[in-house]
Amino acid sequence: MPPDISRELIEQAKSGSRQALNRLYEQCAGRLLAFIRLRLGRDLRSRLESRDILQATLLKSLEHVGELRADETRSVMAWLARIAEHEIRDCADFHHRQRRDAARETQLDDDAPLPALTRSALSRVIFDEQSARLEEALESLSPDHREVILLRKYEELPFAEIGRRLRKSEDASRMLLARAMTALTLKMAEIER
Amino acid sequence: MTGSDPRVGSRRSAPRVSPDLESRLAQFVEHHVLGGERLAVSELCADRPDLADSLTALVNQYLSLTMSLDASMDLSPAVDTPALPSFDGFQTIERIGTGGMGEVFKLRDLQLDRIVAAKVLPTSGNTGITSFLSEARALALFSDPRIVQIHECRVDGDRAVIIMEFVDGFELGRLGPSLEYAQRARILVDVCDAIHHAHSLGLQHRDLKPSNIMLDAKLSPRILDFGLSGGDPEQGHFIGTLPYVAPEQLDRSQPIDARTDVYALGVLLYELLCGRPPYAGDDRAVIEAIRAGTPRLPVEITPSIPEPLQAIALTAMDTDPGRRYQSALDMAADLRCFLAGRPVHGRPSLYASTLGARIRPHLDEIGEWLRLRLVYPHEADRLRSAYRALDAREDDWIVESRALSFTQIALYLGAFLLLCGSLFYFVAARWYERVDGVFRPFVVLALPFIGLNIAAHHLYRRDQKAVAVAFYLAAIVLLPLFLLILFDETRLLVAPVGALGQLFDGDVVSNRQLQATSLVACTWCGWLALRTRTAALSTVFTALAFVFTIAVISDFGLREAIDSTRWDRLAVRFFPLVVGYAIAGAGAERTGRSWFSRPLYLGSAALLVCVMELYALDGRAVGQLGGFSLAAWQSPHVSDPTLLDTVAAMTLNGALFYAIADVLLRVGSVQSQTAAQLLFAIAPFALLHPLGYLVRTGEYSPRVDWFYAACALAIMLLSQRRQRRSFYYAGMLNLGLALYLIALHRHWFEFPAWAIAVIVMGLTALAAGFLLDRANRVRRTDHPLFQTGTRSEHNS
Numbered sequence: 001m002p003p004d005i006s007r008e009l010i011e012q013a014k015s016g017s018r019q020a021l022n023r024l025y026e027q028c029a030g031r032l033l034a035f036i037r038l039r040l041g042r043d044l045r046s047r048l049e050s051r052d053i054l055q056a057t058l059l060k061s062l063e064h065v066g067e068l069r070a071d072e073t074r075s076v077m078a079w080l081a082r083i084a085e086h087e088i089r090d091c092a093d094f095h096h097r098q099r100r101d102a103a104r105e106t107q108l109d110d111d112a113p114l115p116a117l118t119r120s121a122l123s124r125v126i127f128d129e130q131s132a133r134l135e136e137a138l139e140s141l142s143p144d145h146r147e148v149i150l151l152r153k154y155e156e157l158p159f160a161e162i163g164r165r166l167r168k169s170e171d172a173s174r175m176l177l178a179r180a181m182t183a184l185t186l187k188m189a190e191i192e193r
Numbered sequence: 194m195t196g197s198d199p200r201v202g203s204r205r206s207a208p209r210v211s212p213d214l215e216s217r218l219a220q221f222v223e224h225h226v227l228g229g230e231r232l233a234v235s236e237l238c239a240d241r242p243d244l245a246d247s248l249t250a251l252v253n254q255y256l257s258l259t260m261s262l263d264a265s266m267d268l269s270p271a272v273d274t275p276a277l278p279s280f281d282g283f284q285t286i287e288r289i290g291t292g293g294m295g296e297v298f299k300l301r302d303l304q305l306d307r308i309v310a311a312k313v314l315p316t317s318g319n320t321g322i323t324s325f326l327s328e329a330r331a332l333a334l335f336s337d338p339r340i341v342q343i344h345e346c347r348v349d350g351d352r353a354v355i356i357m358e359f360v361d362g363f364e365l366g367r368l369g370p371s372l373e374y375a376q377r378a379r380i381l382v383d384v385c386d387a388i389h390h391a392h393s394l395g396l397q398h399r400d401l402k403p404s405n406i407m408l409d410a411k412l413s414p415r416i417l418d419f420g421l422s423g424g425d426p427e428q429g430h431f432i433g434t435l436p437y438v439a440p441e442q443l444d445r446s447q448p449i450d451a452r453t454d455v456y457a458l459g460v461l462l463y464e465l466l467c468g469r470p471p472y473a474g475d476d477r478a479v480i481e482a483i484r485a486g487t488p489r490l491p492v493e494i495t496p497s498i499p500e501p502l503q504a505i506a507l508t509a510m511d512t513d514p515g516r517r518y519q520s521a522l523d524m525a526a527d528l529r530c531f532l533a534g535r536p537v538h539g540r541p542s543l544y545a546s547t548l549g550a551r552i553r554p555h556l557d558e559i560g561e562w563l564r565l566r567l568v569y570p571h572e573a574d575r576l577r578s579a580y581r582a583l584d585a586r587e588d589d590w591i592v593e594s595r596a597l598s599f600t601q602i603a604l605y606l607g608a609f610l611l612l613c614g615s616l617f618y619f620v621a622a623r624w625y626e627r628v629d630g631v632f633r634p635f636v637v638l639a640l641p642f643i644g645l646n647i648a649a650h651h652l653y654r655r656d657q658k659a660v661a662v663a664f665y666l667a668a669i670v671l672l673p674l675f676l677l678i679l680f681d682e683t684r685l686l687v688a689p690v691g692a693l694g695q696l697f698d699g700d701v702v703s704n705r706q707l708q709a710t711s712l713v714a715c716t717w718c719g720w721l722a723l724r725t726r727t728a729a730l731s732t733v734f735t736a737l738a739f740v741f742t743i744a745v746i747s748d749f750g751l752r753e754a755i756d757s758t759r760w761d762r763l764a765v766r767f768f769p770l771v772v773g774y775a776i777a778g779a780g781a782e783r784t785g786r787s788w789f790s791r792p793l794y795l796g797s798a799a800l801l802v803c804v805m806e807l808y809a810l811d812g813r814a815v816g817q818l819g820g821f822s823l824a825a826w827q828s829p830h831v832s833d834p835t836l837l838d839t840v841a842a843m844t845l846n847g848a849l850f851y852a853i854a855d856v857l858l859r860v861g862s863v864q865s866q867t868a869a870q871l872l873f874a875i876a877p878f879a880l881l882h883p884l885g886y887l888v889r890t891g892e893y894s895p896r897v898d899w900f901y902a903a904c905a906l907a908i909m910l911l912s913q914r915r916q917r918r919s920f921y922y923a924g925m926l927n928l929g930l931a932l933y934l935i936a937l938h939r940h941w942f943e944f945p946a947w948a949i950a951v952i953v954m955g956l957t958a959l960a961a962g963f964l965l966d967r968a969n970r971v972r973r974t975d976h977p978l979f980q981t982g983t984r985s986e987h988n989s
Contacts (some may be wrong), residue, residue, distance in 0.1 A: 012286055012287065015286050015301060015308065017286050018287075019287055020287070130261075149262075174226060174227050175223070175227070178223040178226040178227060179219065179222075181222050181226060181258070181259070182218055182222045182223075182255075185218060185251055185255040186210055186215065186251070188254055190210075192254075
């Protein structure tokens with residue numbers, strides 16, 4: 001992760017450069033899509049279109065671009081993941097489905113040129129075979145293992161935060177991640193064999 | 194969420210990796226995760242070298258996984274864009290756009306910590322840079338929230354840099370199509386107001402286009418690139434952007450003024466309404482189209498577009514700057530009318546020309562229908578005249594206008610009241626001698642005349658033609674009566690006492706006075722008619738020409754002819770005017786002044802009828818033309834010896850009118866058709882009324898009334914053959930009169946038998962109609978073409 005470049009990009013994006021923002025999106029969109037799919041899980045994935053959520057997430061992120069903190073180089077993904085989680089929670093709630101649909105449609109149908117910005121980022125997100133295998137491997141892990149990988153590798157949270165979320169100590173979280181990564185490596189090896 | 198998943202353990206945990214190998218991998222990962230260090234595989238497998246290869250594969254797997262999961266910020270430059278230039282005191286954020294005028298960058302002002310935009314223009318080869326900068330400085334002096342502010346201009350080496358306000362928003366062109374029409378109109382009102390503000394300070398834009406107008410979050414427009422041209426009418430040609438360039442910008446001989454921006458505003462509105470510019474294609478095609486100025490009507494592209502907005506856009510886009518809104522303020526006012534739900538004033542000349550162009554194929558088609566016998570000639574005439582009525586100007590006078598409005602009613606009522614008032618004043622002044630001197634008539638008649646003419650002149654130049662024409666018309670009725678009073682008061686052109694051949698007795702009006710007055714009025718009116726191209730003034734001119742003719746021929750024994758009831762002499766004196774009208778009408782039509790030719794033709798036809806009827810009176814026509822008389826055939830107890838001659842001449846007149854109309858219809862021009870229609874309508878009445886007169890006098894043989902009835906009936910029957918409705922009406926009217934006179938002469942009103950006979954005649958006519966209808970049906974069913982049709986009729 002070359003922090004200098006990303007810091008500069010974030011700075012530019014915050015000062016309003018659409019190009020910079022777009023490049024940030026391009027970098028994150030692939031992992032964000034994988035994250036959304038994993039967070040949705042198999043059940044919801046069959047009902048909800050993860051790309052829609054990705055698009056909605058990117059759109060929503062435009063409104064909150066000011067919250068982006070340049071000093072945290074990793075925060076772009078964390079920031080986007082946070083927005084995505086909100087989006088998924090909205091979507092997953094069956095009772096809110098109608099509302100969500102309506103909200104999303106107005107967003108997508110809005111003729112403002114916002115979607116054009118995310119469109120190029122979206123067009124580059126390819127959910128390829130490698131991503132599918134990784135998803136399969138992650139989904140076959142134990143929930144604890146999967147969660148810690150999501151929190152650390154996708155949401156890019158610090159271990160202190162992960163520990164808080166998993167009700168573990170920071171070190172225990174680190175250990176959990178190590179075990180999870182081992183399990184994931186073995187699973188990938190098994191799938192690819 | 195996955196955390197709450199009740200399933201524990203993996204579903205497919207068939208361990209293919211030995212626990213040994215697994216524990217070694219776990220050790221590697223643990224070290225990597227916790228300490229960030231990579232243990233050597235050889236170390237890990239020191240006790241089991243056989244596992245080294247498998248462990249290496251797993252470690253590589255792990256490392257690649259970690260890399261792919263962590264490689265979020267691989268920010269190698271995606272596209273190679275030219276390096277951003279730097280500006281003293283600013284941090285360059287990004288390039289916003291590149292246009293014909295130069296590049297635009299987004300900057301952060303490091304001193305004031307605000308975002309600005311910088312437009313960079315290369316100075317090399319651009320000699321106008323100094324004037325450009327001076328204008329930019331001028332623009333920087335005035336502030337309008339809707340025009341993007343210029344903060345600073347600097348020449349920086351080989352480039353000129355304008356630092357201006359940065360507008361965070363969207364280009365009008367991108368956002369426009371998703372807005373409500375009212376919102377679009379509101380945006381344009383703001384743009385027009387801003388442009389007008391600049392115009393009032395002598396600054397013109399000359400390159401207005403959607404990409405030069407940004408909308409901020411509140412949909413308030415901000416205009417960019419202002420002040421790239423000053424107000425010099427000699428400059429600004431061949432700059433700007435197609436298709437927003439006005440026709441006069443494509444022609445160096447034409448001056449450029451504020452109305453050039455109005456044109457661009459019209460194109461902007463057009464594009465805002467339709468979502469696309471009026472003209473597209475390669476540059477040459479677009480330039481041609483701009484010169485031609487016949488864009489497609491927006492409502493044809495999108496039917497939901499409100500017509501008033503379309504009218505505003507097309508009015509502003511008129512190729513003739515004189516027919517556009519004369520300022521951006523006028524356009525804004527009309528847009529406000531639309532927003533307030535009031536009718537807009539813009540009436541694009543394109544409507545008339547488009548309608549004219551669309552009518553032409555219809556007229557051709559009518560000719561084709563006529564050729565194929567699909568329609569009767571009279572139907573073709575009616576259709577043609579209906580189409581021609583559409584060709585009339587909408588601001589024409591009340592007789593010919595396509596739509597009536599209170600404006601017109603008020604205007605022409607005003608003109609009419611002026612006529613009445615001036616006549617009353619003339620009577621008071623001349624007959625009753627209640628007005629002395631020149632001053633009071635001057636105030637009452639001449640001042641309004643001058644005032645109205647001046648007002649009309651200005652209104653006409655400001656394109657309010659309907660009002661201008663009404664004003665001119667009202668002024669003209671004041672002129673002759675004032676002149677007559679003036680002549681009398683100043684004893685000018687007074688006839689010598691006892692002079693012969695004066696039209697009016699005493700010293701009311703002398704021939705000379707009348708001639709001078711009518712000549713002045715006639716000339717003035719004729720000039721106005723030519724200038725304004727209106728039927729109203731042409732008609733008044735025709736009437737004044739008649740008065741002038743009277744004044745002239747009064748020198749040639751007009752009064753004498755009247756006094757001695759020599760109607761034939763009167764008729765002969767008026768005859769030149771019939772020919773004069775016809776020639777003038779033909780001349781006007783030949784030179785493309787159709788609005789002038791129609792009243793002249795109609796005047797000619799009407800005068801012809803009067804002249805011929807006058808000529809026929811007292812049997813003179815028959816005597817002078819043929820040298821014979823029907824007097825011998827008359828019964829001796831008829832008091833008027835020339836009665837039969839008169840009646841015969843008048844009847845011949847009817848036939849003559851019909852023949853002239855027929856000839857006109859066949860060989861006459863388009864405008865003379867109206868005269869032909871008039872003659873056609875008059876002909877049957879002219880044919881029958883002498884007989885009616887003969888019968889009415891009652892002196893003649895009682896059997897003539899039967900002849901009269903028979904003639905009326907014959908004319909009615911002839912209506913079918915000639916397909917002329919006027920024949921039918923004339924025949925029916927005269928038949929009714931004949932029946933009345935028959936009963937009157939014979940005192941049959943007291944006998945019910947007479948009434949019964951008439952009823953029986955009516956029943957007979959009905960029966961005849963029924964029989965004819967049945968005969969037609971039988972004939973049709975016998976026709977092989979109609980066989981199938983009838984069968985199905987029977988079946989049903």
